[in-house]
Structures are given as C-alpha cells and as structure tokens.
Amino acid sequence: MSAAMRVPKLAIIFLFVGCLVVYLTYVKQHFDDKRTATAKSTNHYHYQADRSKTSAHVSEEHFRYGIMFDAGSTGTRVHIFQFQHDPKEAPKLAHETFEAIKPGLSAYADEPERSKAGVKNLLEVAKNAIPAPQWGSTPLVLRATAGLRLLPGEKATHLLNKVREVFDESPFLHRKDSVSIMDGTDEGVSAWITINFLLGGLHGSETSTVGMLDLGGGSTQITFSPQDEKTVQTSPIDYITSFQMFNSSHTLYSHSYLGLGLMSARLAVLGGVEGQPLAGTQELVSPCLAPDYTDQWVHAEVKYTVKGQKTGEPIYESCLKKVEKMIYKKVRKAEVKDMEFYAFSYYYDRGVDLGIIDEKTGGAIKVSDYTEGAKKVCNSMVAGSGPNPFLCLDLTYISVLLRELGFPENKVFKLARTINGVETSWALGATFHYMESVRTQ
Incomplete structure (x- = not known):
C-alpha cells in the first residue's frame, strides 16, 4: 500500500518540475522577443535619424555660392548667387541676393582710399x-x-589695388585674378550666357538661343550666335569667339564698342572729349538741346556747361545730322534681322521714358x-526742354545706333530687367565662367 502510494507522489513531483521548466522557458522566450523587438525598434530610430542627417548634409553639399561685384560706370553692384549643383547636370540657380550703391568706383579716381567703404558694406551683405x-x-x-576702362591706367590701377586690400581682409576665396577690368567682349559674352541660361537656351540643343544688346x-555690346556660316567667315577675327559651357560648344559674334555707351556718345555728340x-x-x-536750355552736366566726374542752339531747320533733323556724323563708320553692320534679340540697360530706360514699356515688367519695342x-x-x-533735357539726343542716338548695327525699323x-526674377546682367554668366575656372585648376 505504501509502495503504491509513492508512485503518484513521484508523478506529481515530475509534473510540477515539468510545468515549472515550461513556464520559465516561456518567460525567457517572451523576454528575449521583447528585448529583440526593442532593439530592432531602437536601431530603426537611429537609422532614420542618420538618414535625415545624411540627407541634410547632402543638401548642403549640393549648394555652391558665388559673389560677383559689378563695378560699373555709375555704381557698384554685388550679386550673391546660390547654385544647386549636380556634377551630371547644368547648375540651377536657387537664389540671388542683390545690392547696389552709387557712385561707381571711377568717382574716386583722385581719392582711391574712399572707394573701400562701399566695397566693405557690400561684403557685409554677402556675409x-x-x-x-x-x-x-x-x-x-x-x-x-567701361567706367574704369575709360580712366587713365594709373588711376584705374590704384582703385583696383584698394579693392584687393578689402578682399584680402575678407573670409572669402579670392585669387590674383579676382579683381580686374573686364574686357568689353567678355562682358557681352557673359551677358549672353546669363540671358540664355535663364531662358533655358543652354540646357539643350532643341532650344534656340537669343541675341543680346x-x-x-x-x-555698348552686341552678342549673338550666328545662324549663317558666312557671318563667321566674313567677320573680323576678334568679333568671333568660341567656348565650352555645360558640355556644349558655342560660337558667338560679339563686340563691344568702347566710347559708344549712351553717356559717352552724348558727350561726343555735344562736341566734348572724354x-x-x-x-x-x-x-x-x-542743336540736340532746347534752344533756350543752359545748364551744368557732369560726366565721368568732369563738369560741362551745355547749351541749346537755335537752327534754321527742325530740331530733330539738326540733331540727326550731328548724331550720324559722330557715329559714321564706327559701327559694323551684322546679319541680325531674322534673330530674336533682348535689349537691356539704357535701351530699357528710354523705352520707359517713352511710355512704350512698363518700368517694372518691361515689354517689347520696335526700332521705329x-x-x-x-x-x-x-x-x-x-x-522748352521738359523734365529730361537730353531725351531728344538719347533717343536719336539709340535709333541711329540700332540702324547702323543692321536692325530694320x-x-x-x-x-x-529680370528673367524669372533674376537681373539680366553679365554677372551671372561671368560667375559661371569663374567658378568653372576655379574648379578645374
């Protein structure tokens, strides 16, 4: 009886131990699963954070900046460009910051030290x-x-040296060639690049380019891509230039006429010497001024007394003869009548004066x-001369200049002034060119 009783007790003990082992195994497995799940969840969180950080890092790496100072005859302007850069594609302009001051550097020709303050202020904008x-x-x-191109060499050199001193104190990347006087042809080509980049003409062969005035x-500059090979063959060799841009080759007709900008031409028509x-x-x-007009006019820091003249014929005809005589054989005709052209600067301003285009949005205008x-x-x-005493002379000169360049009425x-919100100057094109030279050297 006692032996029979001992068997069930052993069975109960084994059953209890077995249940305890099963329970402990379950608890351990549940704990391990939970810890693994927690570990997976934690690892996923870190991956997401790292990917976010990497994405932000890549975005920063894909942006490049360039600073271009445009030291013109009437003012100094700074363009700060932000580019979205992809080595496989043409860069995209993400943003532009622009600021301008007056007068131009040439105004300090006799006091070059004074030119530094304005440059420093514009550098703060860049920072x-x-x-x-x-x-x-x-x-x-x-x-x-042109403002510095027209100065005697020594005065221009002194001004540029002062700019170099300011640049040397700045934290930005600059080289020996960072400060210089721009060749007129380079100015025209750079403006052509800017316009056609903004219009999409440099992003693919299917889009034709436009000319630039x-x-x-x-x-004054004229630049265009010749449609007729004869233009390339018959033009003076220094009117034709070729270059690579965004993995494409371009051949351009480009020329800058120094001394035929509006202010210099105005002086020449009036009979003065630069x-x-x-x-x-x-x-x-x-005769291009009102007969009763007398006043002071300042050009390139020189003050002139200007006066109207009474003539025996209508003022327009008298003024036209003066303009045609001044410009005679100074401009070369080009094959341009069938090409689309954009025109800028004083072409724009005088179009506004005539009421043909809107001051903010621009528009279209004919030679006529x-x-x-x-x-x-x-x-x-x-x-009487009205609010703009030189408007007669300016408009007559512009119309004659355009005809001499080969444009019909x-x-x-x-x-x-802008395309897609970006100023249509040579600055963007020149910045592209310089950044490319920095990258390849």
Missing part, C-alpha cells in the same frame, strides 16, 4: 547671405567695366518706336 562654413570656398570676384554708359574739361568759360553748344519718339520729343523742345526687341 549675411552665405552660411559661414561656406565662406572659405565661395569665390569672390570684382569685374570693372546692351547699352551702358561708356560702352576726360577733358572745358577751358575757362567754354560751353558745349548743340525710338525713331518716332525722337522726332516727337525733339520737335516739341521748341517750347520694324525689328522688335524684348526689354527686361
């Missing part, structure tokens, strides 16, 4: 626009145009609009 970690890799460039104060003050009580007398506007303004000056130009 505020560019993240500090990017300062050391951001190219800093100044290109001077720029009328500054001291010089950089030479009048002696004593001398005056510049012209300048011609007819000149006739109307000039012949109305019998009664019915040719239509597009006028724009």
